[in-house]
Amino acid sequence: xxxxxxxxxxxxxxxxxxxxxxxxxxxxxxxxxxxxxxxxxxxxxxxxxxxxxxxxxxxxxxxxxxxxxxxxxxxxxxxxxxxxxxxxxxxxxxxxxxxxxxxxxxxxxxxxxxxxxxxxxxxxxxxxxxxxxxxxxxxxxxxxxxxxxxxxxxxxxxxxxxxxxxxxxxxxxxxxxxxxxxxxxxxxxxxxxxxxxxxxxxxxxxxxxxxxxxxxxxxxxxxxxxxxxxxxxxxxxxxxxxxxxxxxxxxxxxxxxxxxxxxxxxxxxxxxxxxxxxxxxxxxxxxxxxxxxxxxxxxxxxxxxxxxxxxxxxxxxxxxxxxxxxxxxxxxxxxxxxxxxxxxxxxxxxxxxxxxxxxxxxxxxxxxxxxxxxxxxxxxxxxxxxxxxxxxxxxxxxxxxxxxxxxxxxxxxxxxxxxxxxxxxxxxxxxxx
RNA sequence: CGGGGAGUGGCGCAGCCUGGUAGCGCAUCUGUUUUGGGAACAGAGGGUCGCAGGUUCGAAUCCUGUCUCCCCGACCA
Numbered sequence: 001x002x003x004x005x006x007x008x009x010x011x012x013x014x015x016x017x018x019x020x021x022x023x024x025x026x027x028x029x030x031x032x033x034x035x036x037x038x039x040x041x042x043x044x045x046x047x048x049x050x051x052x053x054x055x056x057x058x059x060x061x062x063x064x065x066x067x068x069x070x071x072x073x074x075x076x077x078x079x080x081x082x083x084x085x086x087x088x089x090x091x092x093x094x095x096x097x098x099x100x101x102x103x104x105x106x107x108x109x110x111x112x113x114x115x116x117x118x119x120x121x122x123x124x125x126x127x128x129x130x131x132x133x134x135x136x137x138x139x140x141x142x143x144x145x146x147x148x149x150x151x152x153x154x155x156x157x158x159x160x161x162x163x164x165x166x167x168x169x170x171x172x173x174x175x176x177x178x179x180x181x182x183x184x185x186x187x188x189x190x191x192x193x194x195x196x197x198x199x200x201x202x203x204x205x206x207x208x209x210x211x212x213x214x215x216x217x218x219x220x221x222x223x224x225x226x227x228x229x230x231x232x233x234x235x236x237x238x239x240x241x242x243x244x245x246x247x248x249x250x251x252x253x254x255x256x257x258x259x260x261x262x263x264x265x266x267x268x269x270x271x272x273x274x275x276x277x278x279x280x281x282x283x284x285x286x287x288x289x290x291x292x293x294x295x296x297x298x299x300x301x302x303x304x305x306x307x308x309x310x311x312x313x314x315x316x317x318x319x320x321x322x323x324x325x326x327x328x329x330x331x332x333x334x335x336x337x338x339x340x341x342x343x344x345x346x347x348x349x350x351x352x353x354x355x356x357x358x359x360x361x362x363x364x365x366x367x368x369x370x371x372x373x374x375x376x377x378x379x380x381x382x383x384x385x386x387x388x389x390x391x392x393x394x395x396x397x398x399x400x401x402x403x404x405x406x407x408x409x410x411x412x413x414x415x416x417x418x419x420x421x422x423x424x425x426x427x428x429x430x431x432x433x
Numbered sequence: 434c435g436g437g438g439a440g441u442g443g444c445g446c447a448g449c450c451u452g453g454u455a456g457c458g459c460a461u462c463u464g465u466u467u468u469g470g471g472a473a474c475a476g477a478g479g480g481u482c483g484c485a486g487g488u489u490c491g492a493a494u495c496c497u498g499u500c501u502c503c504c505c506g507a508c509c510a
Contacts, residue, residue, distance in 0.1 A: 012471065013445050013459065017503050037502065091434095092509075109510090142509070143434065150510095157510055209510095218509090280510065314510035348469060383470040390470090401469060411469090 001341070002363075003376040003388075007044050009033075010388060020216045022323035023148030025332050029392045031319070038145025038153030045392060046319065048340035050156065053318050054135055056187050056337060057158045064180040066131040066160050071110050071117075073137055077103035079112040083291055092140050106139040111288050111310055114161045118306070119294040125165045125304065128296065129173055133160030135315060147218075150276065150320035157316075162309040165298065167285075170307035174206060174283045177311045178248070179239045181210050181279050182232065184313065189335030190325060191232045192278060195221050195252045206283040208248070211275030214324040219275045223252035224265045276321040283309040332393030333416050341374040343432055344394040346386070348401030350379045355402045362400065362410075362428060371432045390415065398428060 008030040017034075018024035026032050031046030042050055058068065077095070080086035086093075086105075094106040107113070114132060122130065135158045145153050162173035178194065185192035190212050197209040211221050227250050230243070251265045263270065289295065289305040298304045314321075319338075326333045336342065345363055349355030359377065366373045374394060376385045382401075389397050399411040404422070412423040412431070423431065 009443085011444065011460090016439090016445070019504075034502090138510075140509070144504095144506090144508090146504085155510065159510085277510065312510050317510060351468080381468060381470085381472060383468095383472080385471090386469085387471045399469080403469070 001374050003374060004378050006374075008392075009043070010391060018148065020147055020150075020324065021327050022150060022216075022320040025323050025327055025391075026148055026320065029332055032149060034148075038142055038151070040149055040152055040154075045340050049319050049334070049338055050316060052338050052340070053188065053322075054156070054158075054315050057184055057313055057315055058135065060180045060184040060187070061133050061158065061160065063183075064131070064176050066133045066162075066180075068134060069132050070134050071107075071113055071136060073107055073139070075105050075107045075110075075113055077105055079116055079292075080105065083112050083115075083288055085112070092142065094139050094141050107136075108138055108140045109310075109312075110134070110136075110159060111161065111308075112292070115288045115292045115294050115308070118161075118163055119289075119292065122163070122296060124297050125299060128306070129162065129164045129169055131160060131162040131173060131176075133158060133311075148320055149316050150324070151218075152316065155314060155316045158313040160311050162311070163294075164307040164309075165296070165304060167307055170283055170285070170309060171206075174281065174309050175241070175244050177281050177309070178208065178244055181281065181311075181313070182239060182247075185210060185212070185278065186232060187337050188318065188322060189337060190278075190322065193221060193223055193227060193232070193252055193273075193275065194247055195223070195254060195275070196257070197254065197280065208281050209254070209277050210279035210281075212278045212321045212325055213273050214276050214321060215274055216324055217274035217276040219277055220255040221252060221273055221275045222255065222258040222263070223271050223273070224250050225269050225271045226250055227252060228271075276317070276324060277314075278318055278321050279311075279313040281309070281311040283307075327393070330387070331391035334393045334395055336395050339372075339395050340392070341394045342372045342396060343374070344389040344392075344397045345373050345375045346389060346397060346399045347375070347377050348382050348385070348399060348403075349405070350377060352402050355400065355405050358405055358425070359400050362398070362425065365429055366432070369429045369433055371429070396432070398423070400425075 010030045011028045014024055015027045018027055026046065029045065030043055031049065032040040032042055035041050061068065077086055089108065093108055096104050096106065098104055135156065137154055138157045139154050142151065142153050145151055162170065164170040164173050192210040192212050194208045195211050197207045211219060230247065285307055286305040289308055295303040295305050322335065322338055323332050326335060343366065345359065347356060347359035363373060363375045376389060378385065393415060395415050397413040397415065399413060404410050408425050409422050410425060410428065411420050413420045
């Protein structure tokens with residue numbers, strides 16, 4: 001993409017309303033614009049990041065055996081009346097009425113809808129287990145939206161729902177998701193601590209939150225430092241049942257649940273950190289299958305209410321969370337997996353014909369090689385280009401000016417470390433493949 | 434939902450107390466000079482001061498109402 005053509009409204013100054021780094025940077029780097037309290041427009045650059053994250057989430061879901069579907073954002077109130085949550089959910093749920101006077105709602109989650117789908121289409125234990133997910137916009141009418149997309153009212157969430165014949169099978173489904181989550185966050189370059197959680201409004205016995213460590217996180221968590229020995233950032237591949245067992249038994253709780261006097265972890269081994277809740281998994285047994293009559297025939301012919309679990313990842317929140325965990329005074333530092341572009345190409349001699357030709361040629365070559373490159377071809381000052389590229393945080397920069405061109409070389413800069421090295425123009429493409 | 438604050442060109446703000454027909458910085462446009470870390474000079478465009486009433490000869494400014502947004506706290510992917 002040529003920057004001169006791109007819709008990328010960046011800000012030099014800090015917007016007054018943005019309190020924390022990620023919110024500030026998302027506005028400054030032209031990722032989003034606010035259009036109402038807790039409502040954001042995703043601009044081209046931000047949308048690319050959102051889709052990158054969405055895809056990683058999707059790949060790990062698929063890999064775990066879950067199957068993607070897509071449910072609507074608008075739901076009938078009837079199903080929620082059946083489960084009893086229409087009254088229970090309160091004002092957080094946006095209620096609307098259609099032209100026929102029918103009560104509807106903008107879905108904050110989909111347990112009812114999917115339970116209905118399941119009971120209408122699955123009759124036998126032979127069809128279990130099943131795990132279905134979708135990635136869809138949700139709306140929760142937060143009393144006080146804040147922190148940009150980290151706490152918006154409309155947000156993109158991956159949520160899935162598992163159906164099993166008994167508790168043992170349900171635990172297997174739960175652990176599969178536990179592993180999928182560890183892998184997902186690891187691929188995004190994040191340290192996510194699995195924290196034992198309350199099951200809250202959704203109900204149930206077993207639940208973990210995945211907290212991403214970030215200085216300005218909303219939750220305070222207490223955990224055994226033993227968890228650090230797991231190198232959570234590189235848990236990309238094989239995760240044995242043994243590791244799952246250990247991770248789930250290590251002490252990690254939210255502030256409210258932490259009791260200093262009865263803590264099983266010695267003081268010197270206890271870590272206190274701020275986190276952003278990026279995912280939450282629940283096993284809630286037969287809570288919905290009982291009231292909504294989601295039953296299948298067992299092997300003995302009896303009707304059995306299915307064991308269910310639900311699992312969420314805040315996809316749009318992750319955009320903010322990643323920035324929160326990875327930025328400096330110059331801007332965002334994208335981990336490669338979530339970066340909107342892999343390389344930023346800066347033409348320092350935009351008014352120099354020779355240099356521009358060389359940059360254009362390099363740009364075409366990189367594109368042809370399938371490298372995601374953002375090309376700053378603007379006729380602007382060098383400082384401005386450096387500042388923009390640092391702000392939007394692409395992982396690598398190629399800086400080419402008339403000076404380097406004489407030696408057929410450019411500067412290769414790593415955004416994260418600031419490290420710069422000379423690179424021969426002919427070696428650039430191979431560097432990124 | 435309790436407490437606080439703010440709405441004035443695209444962004445950040447001043448002006449309001451003490452009414453007199455709107456200003457600064459950044460950004461934008463044109464021209465010239467610049468050109469390796471957000472350049473300089475000259476000129477230009479852009480605002481019914483959130484909205485609705487009221488007071489007044491006259492309201493961004495005073496009064497009443499209303500809407501929106503933000504911040505702190507209690508709750509949530």
